[in-house]
Amino acid sequence: xxxxxxxxxxxxxxxxxxxxxxxxxxxxxxxxxxxxxxxxxxxxxxxxxxxxxxxxxxxxxxxxxxxxxxxxxxxxxxxxxxxxxxxxxxxxxxxxxxxxxxxxxxxxxxxxxxxxxxxxxxxxxxxxxxxxxxxxxxxxxxxxxxxxxxxxxxxxxxxxxxxxxxxxxxxxxxxxxxxxxxxxxxxxxxxxxxxxxxxxxxxxxxxxxxxxxxxxxxxxxxxxxxxxxxxxxxxxxxxxxxxxxxxxxxxxxxxxxxxxxxxxxxxxxxxxxxxxxxxxxxxxxxxxxxxxxxxxxxxxxxxxxxxxxxxxxxxxxxxxxxxxxxxxxxxxxxxxxxxxxxxxxxxxxxxxxxxxxxxxxxxxxxxxxxxxxxxxxxxxxxxxxxxxxxxxxxxxxxxxxxxxxxxxxxxxxxxxxxxxxxxxxxxxxxxxxxxxxxxxxxxxxxxxxxxxxxxxxxxxxxxxxxxxxxxxxxxxxxxxxxxxxxxxxxxxxxxxxxxxxxxxxxxxxxxxxxxxxxxxxxxxxxxxxxxxx
Amino acid sequence: xxxxxxxxxxxxxxxxxxxxxxxxxxxxxxxxxxxxxxxxxxxxxxxxxxxxxxxxxxxxxxxxxxxxxxxxxxxxxxxxxxxxxxxxxxxxxxxxxxxxxxxxxxxxxxxxxxxxxxxxxxxxxxxxxxxxxxxxxxxxxxxxxxxxxxxxxxxxxxxxxxxxxxxxxxxxxxxxxxxxxxxxxxxxxxxxxxxxxxxxxxxxxxxxxxxxxxxxxxxxxxxxxxxxxxxxxxxxxxxxxxxxxxxxxxxxxxxxxxxxxxxxxxxxxxxxxxxxxxxxxxxxxxxxxxxxxxxxxxxxxxxxxxxxxxxxxxxxxxxxxxxxxxxxxxxxxxxxxxxxxxxxxxxxxxxxxxxxxxxxxxxxxxxxxxxxxxxxxxxxxxxxxxxxx
Numbered sequence: 041x042x043x044x045x046x047x048x049x050x051x052x053x054x055x056x057x058x059x060x061x062x063x064x065x066x067x068x069x070x071x072x073x074x075x076x077x078x079x080x081x082x083x084x085x086x087x088x089x090x091x092x093x094x095x096x097x098x099x100x101x102x103x104x105x106x107x108x109x110x111x112x113x114x115x116x117x118x119x120x121x122x123x124x125x126x127x128x129x130x131x132x133x134x135x136x137x138x139x140x141x142x143x144x145x146x147x148x149x150x151x152x153x154x155x156x157x158x159x160x161x162x163x164x165x166x167x168x169x170x171x172x173x174x175x176x177x178x179x180x181x182x183x184x185x186x187x188x189x190x191x192x193x194x195x196x197x198x199x200x201x202x203x204x205x206x207x208x209x210x211x212x213x214x215x216x217x218x219x220x221x222x223x224x225x226x227x228x229x230x231x232x233x234x235x236x237x238x239x240x241x242x243x244x245x246x247x248x249x250x251x252x253x254x255x256x257x258x259x260x261x262x263x264x265x266x267x268x269x270x271x272x273x274x275x276x277x278x279x280x281x282x283x284x285x286x287x288x289x290x291x292x293x294x295x296x297x298x299x300x301x302x303x304x305x306x307x308x309x310x311x312x313x314x315x316x317x318x319x320x321x322x323x324x325x326x327x328x329x330x331x332x333x334x335x336x337x338x339x340x341x342x343x344x345x346x347x348x349x350x351x352x353x354x355x356x357x358x359x360x361x362x363x364x365x366x367x368x369x370x371x372x373x374x375x376x377x378x379x380x381x382x383x384x385x386x387x388x389x390x391x392x393x394x395x396x397x398x399x400x401x402x403x404x405x406x407x408x409x410x411x412x413x414x415x416x417x418x419x420x421x422x423x424x425x426x427x428x429x430x431x432x433x434x435x436x437x438x439x440x441x442x443x444x445x446x447x448x449x450x451x452x453x454x455x456x457x458x459x460x461x462x463x464x465x466x467x468x469x470x471x472x473x474x475x476x477x478x479x480x481x482x483x484x485x486x487x488x489x490x491x492x493x494x495x496x497x498x499x500x501x502x503x504x505x506x507x508x509x510x511x512x513x514x515x516x517x518x519x520x521x522x523x524x525x526x527x528x529x530x531x532x533x534x535x536x537x538x539x540x541x542x543x544x545x546x547x548x549x550x551x552x553x554x555x556x557x558x559x560x561x562x563x564x565x566x567x568x569x570x571x572x573x
Numbered sequence: 574x575x576x577x578x579x580x581x582x583x584x585x586x587x588x589x590x591x592x593x594x595x596x597x598x599x600x601x602x603x604x605x606x607x608x609x610x611x612x613x614x615x616x617x618x619x620x621x622x623x624x625x626x627x628x629x630x631x632x633x634x635x636x637x638x639x640x641x642x643x644x645x646x647x648x649x650x651x652x653x654x655x656x657x658x659x660x661x662x663x664x665x666x667x668x669x670x671x672x673x674x675x676x677x678x679x680x681x682x683x684x685x686x687x688x689x690x691x692x693x694x695x696x697x698x699x700x701x702x703x704x705x706x707x708x709x710x711x712x713x714x715x716x717x718x719x720x721x722x723x724x725x726x727x728x729x730x731x732x733x734x735x736x737x738x739x740x741x742x743x744x745x746x747x748x749x750x751x752x753x754x755x756x757x758x759x760x761x762x763x764x765x766x767x768x769x770x771x772x773x774x775x776x777x778x779x780x781x782x783x784x785x786x787x788x789x790x791x792x793x794x795x796x797x798x799x800x801x802x803x804x805x806x807x808x809x810x811x812x813x814x815x816x817x818x819x820x821x822x823x824x825x826x827x828x829x830x831x832x833x834x835x836x837x838x839x840x841x842x843x844x845x846x847x848x849x850x851x852x853x854x855x856x857x858x859x860x861x862x863x864x865x866x867x868x869x870x871x872x873x874x875x876x877x878x879x880x881x882x883x884x885x886x887x888x889x890x891x892x893x894x895x896x897x898x899x900x901x902x903x904x905x906x907x908x909x910x911x912x913x914x915x916x917x918x919x920x921x922x923x924x925x926x927x928x929x930x931x932x933x934x935x936x937x938x939x940x941x942x943x944x945x946x947x948x949x950x951x952x953x954x955x956x957x958x959x960x961x962x
Binding site: 099100255258259260262263264265266267270274280286289409412446447448455456458466467468469470471472473474475477478528531532535538539559562563566567568571572 | 601602674675676677678712717719720721722731733734735736740741742743750751752754755756758759760763764765766769770772773776777826827829831832876877878879880882884885917
């Protein structure tokens, strides 16, 4: 088995981040005091299960209901998307997003085929170039995520793709992972993200990428490997309090003995396909969650387990809780969880039905600003607000990768099977906040020739404003899309008046508004207004 | 509220005389203690690990003898001089009896210092720090070298979380423009994240004054160019700076070796030993006032699996470095590896509760905060003769 040292692999992304001199890229005075970036695995193992203190009631004016819905179901508000939502109404907008196959994203998907061809290849194709292609696969997989999160019109679908990518997390740079994860991404996550949970679970269990990552491909009757069995119940279905025992872990592991993947030269199929090896399967009877699995079931033992788990009430509750945590707040209310779990159960695991129930809850409809957006939402949100029509960057996403790396959320790079945390208590650290402030200086992209990766034009965002007060108000409208408090507006204006020596409502010389706009924009992007949802 | 820089100064770097600086390294992923400090004197070890066992001292690739019963994995060679000098104690068959084999649940429980979910949600270090009076108003009193605050520090007053100290801050002309003051105003209390923002702004000021990048390793120490090496280099800079640092937490990742354990643990242990020994050299005499604690969430199964790895288990190992450590010994009431002596018939038993180790650490080296509050429900023992003082 080729399983390179994970510490060597971690240097690949490290090098990707260093390839360009980001100090030069951002120029003097833009907050890039140093360029060294390290990809850390980001900290605490916690953040997930402990009860979370709710933030105090926001002291900033509430955003509109439409803005909040948009922010919670996308990677950041775009002005045209907000206009569409306001025209259609919230319900019709969400239905349109759920019916994602009817939203034309053909141009974007065609670009991905052209720009990131390694993401479309099979394990058999990718293993031919392995291990020399590891960096290429990583770069293209990550860039495709950025591309879709920023530019896709199927925003809710991409949110759910990210949700399930975390739920069924697989570290890309894990041994043979680079040859296997691209297909898992296509055939498991993207195929079923808004489909049926049972289908998603079966696909994941038979995914060579998952079989490899959680060692199930090594699981044999003689000495079972429990890694997949435990995480299947703890992370993929029942949840850690879902009512299984240590004995169940062992029994489930026995049910999955003999599940493996084909290696080059193996009979019956090409590399990187699922295979059941009867000789390695424990054919004796098992008992899983008090249910008998009769002897002699072969491959169907594991399939029966997946069906038990997919339909178990604890699974409905666990998935419902995670969905409410994603779309509403860290500690969702019981009524919302109950409603989503009921819809999940009644529809036999239909993910759209569960989301419809969630979108109908009182908590989703009438609250706002309950959660800090994650780094992926922050980064895509900055581009979607500032330069929604910028072409995909010519640097193959390296600037964005740098941003993701310093904020600690590089796609497919979370090392453990639980996926990136979805609680604000994890993300609202001092370092996390500072890095968002640093990245807010992307607002200066139009002034620095070396930043050719974002085409940013303030004329449109300023909408003709030619006074300091006008600039603050225009950028508040076009970038935040929600009102500032009178106090905050006054703070900002007082600062600009002293900084530029101009009265708030004095007409500024030609060209000055465009020179003032980047600093004001950086402040707005740094604020809680932009980062809450 | 933070006002434009004038009220934010580095605090004096004085730690009360009754306290050491604590560096807490969490081995994420359940580190295998049995192939780290090898019980080569227990024949059941070799019976149950016929493929992956580390040979006895004197054999090819054999362990480095410590006391006639235990030996160090050869990759831990750099730690042997520290052990011999009395600056390293190893606690075997330790852990917290939380009964969980889930990484995520167990890490949470260990970091909270409790054995079941009903306990307080704050971290054990957070409770310890909140009990101690501190004259320090430095943002650097409690630091995680990480993008995020670990659970163990929850409950402490605004722990800093910084993954790269050299990268933390704004350029001078941004500061001169008044930008930090505008941020401080926009994040005034009770705006969400106001405390985080204030801590970040204060930290930036203190860091700028401390000029860490000018602080280089002493005594010929060479930190390895690894994730842990880079972190410990920064820990060393922090301790030698004017910043009033008291507790620093960091992670050593990648210990979940379900397959091919001999290869993977070799790399993981070498990274740990090289980084910690460089830190020990760099600190020199300052190690008299430093304790380095290395521990994990639980140990691994005694018997190997079919993949030359080990599955999740119970008892494991903790390391304690420092001048105040009663070092040069493996502290263990060895439970034995015969089936009848194993936890649930398959795991190394815990015979020294990790809370015993931590309680003694608090009492003798960290200012004596009340172990009954830091570890609610724990009845002792409160010492295992691990520390001086």
